[in-house]
Amino acid sequence: MMRQYELVERVQKYKPDANEALLNKAYVYAMQKHGQQKRASGDPYISHPLEVAAILTELHMDESTIAVALLHDTIEDTTATRAEIDELFGEEIGRLVEGLTKIKKLDLVSKKAKQAENLRKLLLAISDDVRVLLVKLADRLHNMRTMEHMPADKRARISEETMDIYAPLAGRMGMQDMREELEELSFQHLNPDAYQTVTKRLRELSERNEGLIHKIEDELRDLLVANGLLGTEVKGRQKKAYSVFRKMQSKSLSFEQLSDVYGFRILVNKLEECYRALGIVHTRWRVVPGRFKDYISTPKQNDYRSLHTTIVGPSRQRIELQIRTFQMHEIAEFGIAAHTLYKDGENTGGGDDVLSRESNAYSWLRHTIEALADGDNAEEFLEHTKLELFQDQVFCFTPKGKLIALPRGATPIDFAYAVHTNVGDTCVGAKINGRMMPLVTRLANGDEVEIIRSGVQVPPAAWEEIVVTGKARAAIRRATRLAIRKQYSGLGHRILERTFERTGKVFSRDALKPVLHRLGHKEVEDAVAAVGRGELSSLDVLRAVYPDFKDERVTVKQSSDDGWFNVRSASGMVFRIPDKGKAGETIAAPTEEGPDGPEPVPIRGLSASVQVQFAPSGAVPGDRIIGIVEKENIITIYPIQAAALQKFDNEPERWIDVRWDLDGGNKARFSARILINAINEPGALAVISRIIADLDVNIRTLSMVRVATDFTEMAVDVEVWDLRQLGQLISRLKEQDCVSTIKRVYD
Structure with missing residues (x-):
């Protein structure tokens, strides 16, 4: 001790x-x-x-x-x-x-x-x-x-x-x-076996090359002194086990294939002597192409400055060289700790002024802390920080010459987010070295990148799979969440307006603020979006705002009691509705007419004075559904995913919030459309039909179109009990060799 x-x-x-x-x-x-x-x-x-x-x-x-x-x-x-x-x-x-x-x-x-x-x-x-x-x-x-x-x-x-x-x-x-x-x-x-193996091989190599490091040190030192570089130091060493193992892993090399196990540092007095030493070494020995890096003109973000090169040096050994000043070496050795010795203008080193500036490493730390204010969740922050810690950098420039350091493999999207989050969110294209290039292009050292922006751009969620920086990923996720929330918020707002209107109330976002705790949300926007997603009932919001409100909805029983009458839809389907009803009463949705007469399938949220029909591609219990008011008091029921709903975006007064209201005794089937791309071979249709029959699913209509020599596209309207049964059908069909692709189709 x-x-x-x-x-x-x-x-x-x-x-x-x-x-x-x-x-x-x-x-x-x-x-x-x-x-x-x-x-x-x-x-x-x-x-x-x-x-x-x-x-x-x-x-x-x-x-x-x-x-x-x-x-x-x-x-x-x-x-x-x-x-x-x-x-x-x-x-x-x-x-x-x-x-x-x-x-x-x-x-x-x-x-x-x-x-x-x-x-x-x-x-x-x-x-x-x-x-x-x-x-x-x-x-x-x-x-x-x-x-x-x-x-x-x-x-x-x-x-x-x-x-x-x-x-x-x-x-x-x-x-x-x-x-x-x-x-x-x-x-x-973490890996004791690998550690022991690599350490043993390094020890054997050192024994075979005993004295080699000292020999190379002496030869390098003599060469520099002979060319007028006095006071230089040359230090050599064999790389450590983990460094060797990491290189073997990253480049898929065996130990025998490693050719640069030895590294040497040349320490000189002045900055300009670094480049003189580089010239002397390159003149004497052959350079390995592509292995020169100048971290003096473009320092790393942790203030590291040095010249890196690889040569086929003395004894024909391939060795890595680092050339730096003594002061640069102090930064490389002590890092941010060295800056504590050079505060308040104490640095007196001529020309080499890195210590007189704020530490770039500490600057990175402060920028990382600023990322906490962006609202990322903890795991995204961990991912972002780990990516930042491990990055191997490339250096790119803005058109005005600002240096941007990025990880290897970074794209123009990463570059845009590194400049500013808003630049990344509005990025639509990029010029690399003056030429328009795809946003998936990998950037290289020295590239000049100009970002093309658009004020109406929203970053696609698919960008998350393209970018490599944590900052870009977190920003894309955040923008995607906000865009989805905005979409559902608009839908939820229309649903709430309609629900409040049917009860003679006026919906106001301000009215939600005092009751947010009862709805389980912290912000009004989140509560409204939850209504749009179907996670929160509009009636629950109404009751939270108006606790005295009484729901007068009548539950439909599957019987033929007096007071109910039948209505036939345009498609020939029969459903039942009350003869008289009040706002908020339950309406029966269409179903097939059975031998004992029609069996009503209730849907909540509709007035009794309207007729109900389904969209052509149907909807099944379990779907999140929306009602659209048509002419002559007809309501068309759509799944929330239906593309046809987009044409009603500017007509919020036509949107109705509806819900399935089925009990365990329901015997109605519901229509849904699936699109199957099948291999054109004998028996394919028979296999598909058998699967459908085995799952107790009924085929309502079937159409087939030859889309290629080997493929046939089948549009099948099936009748199922609920969304679970439909999901089972799609999963079973996906498993069949004769089925190439299958998906559910919405209008």
């Missing part, structure tokens, strides 16, 4: 004027509070905060952050309070310790929905002060280093969460070394 004086010495190495008294005070307080507590390994608990603090010294954090690391478990696991810490160490340290306590209580190892919501809280907690995140990452790293003392099931869960959230989050904050170690430790527990 690290000693306290060793921790102080570490801090003083990079910050000689560090507040030693604060560090000693924090250590003594944590030691007293944790007392005799033990970790799962049996070590004194104080060893954990000490090691977390030691990890942060490697990032050169200030003494306040080191003190927070020493205290980070005190509020959660001891009798310490926020007020006590504020009094002893100041409000700033107290706030950071409390923030870490809240994050610990989240317990991200949980089911997906809960994990998603907790990720929201995690990012919100660290958005105020990034030091909370740095301490949390150090805490997770030490826990992963000591994972062998945890139960096996818990090791797997924590490792999965580390791989999904914390490792990529560390990478997004620019701390690549920490990311690699978190990934490596997680890999050991």
Whole structure:
């Protein structure tokens, strides 16, 4: 276990004027509070905060952050309070310790929905002060280093969460070394067999090539010095097991096929020397085409800057090279932590001014937090954030030269949403490098993208399958939900107007506000849309607004009592209605006339003085149905999906809210139309007819048209008891080899 004086010495190495008294005070307080507590390994608990603090010294954090690391478990696991810490160490340290306590209580190892919501809280907690995140990452790293003392099931869960959230989050904050170690430790527990295999192969390779790394380092260094680049450093290393495994998986390669297991970094003093070194190396050794990337002119979103190239170098080894300045290397190594050392104009590095600007990594974090305000549900937010964490970028430009970083495989739709949500919602086309291109085109590095917009555009739901960014997916889902809600809201409004009108009332949206809690909705628009979808009865809304309203509907009995008379529809079907009725009474819908006379099928919501007929393609119990007032007081019943309803959109006064009102004794069949595309072969019609008969379904009409040499289209009007029986029929027919496609047809 690290000693306290060793921790102080570490801090003083990079910050000689560090507040030693604060560090000693924090250590003594944590030691007293944790007392005799033990970790799962049996070590004194104080060893954990000490090691977390030691990890942060490697990032050169200030003494306040080191003190927070020493205290980070005190509020959660001891009798310490926020007020006590504020009094002893100041409000700033107290706030950071409390923030870490809240994050610990989240317990991200949980089911997906809960994990998603907790990720929201995690990012919100660290958005105020990034030091909370740095301490949390150090805490997770030490826990992963000591994972062998945890139960096996818990090791797997924590490792999965580390791989999904914390490792990529560390990478997004620019701390690549920490990311690699978190990934490596997680890999050991998530896939131990693969870890052992890859590690063994790397060890064998290292033994075969003993001294090769040092040989290549020396040859590169001598070459640079000989060309006048003094003071350079060359560092080589063999890639880690998880990095190798991930490359094997992503590119479907065997270990023997990997040709760039070694990586080397060339560190120079000035920015312009990066390009000089690149020229020297490319002049001396052959370049692997397509493997050069300039992250100096276009830095990654986590502020990472470097030149990347792959060469067939010394000893004919294929090696990856990274060329950067010492200051760029500090950013690459410490990430966002490096920015804490260069605040308030403290950066004095000539020319290399990345540290003088706000961290792009922290800027990304703030933009991610802003996404919380868009109203996405927790799981969509988790998906969006994971996509953002794992993205491998391409860089594109707007016509005005603004740089937009996107994941590989991104489309112009992703680009449009990256510019602004409203730009994405109104996108109808795109020009890539001045040429009109399909919206499904994959963007490449350097593309200039111009988005064509239309004010009447609504993003199609199918776009969700095209885009790759979480932001675009979430925005498309949201726009689709709003469009559907708007559609159903318009229908619901017309239904409610008609229902209120029939009872002598006037419908007003304002009247719904006081009774929304009774209807189970938070917004008026949601309640009205629920009526349109058929989830909420218009009569229930009426009763909620007017509690004294009495429903005078009469339930129809299947009998031939006096007071009922028969009406024959234009199609020859017979139905019964009361001789006299009041608004809201039940009307019988058409049914076949049986030997004992007609058996009425009740439909709610119609006045007794009207005649009822069905649309040509029919409707069956279980369908959401709408009544349309025709001439001479005739009501036509349509399924809600019927295309014919669109022609009545501008005539809301003709819409009637109706419902099925059947009891268990109903013996009526109802008509529906299905369209079958059958293979033209002997016996196909017989197979289809037998299935229909086996399910006790009646064929009312059948027409057949040869649509191709091998296919025949059959339009079949069938009579079924209800929607469930119709669904069974369609499912059975789909299973037949002679049936290519089948669907229900609506007018």
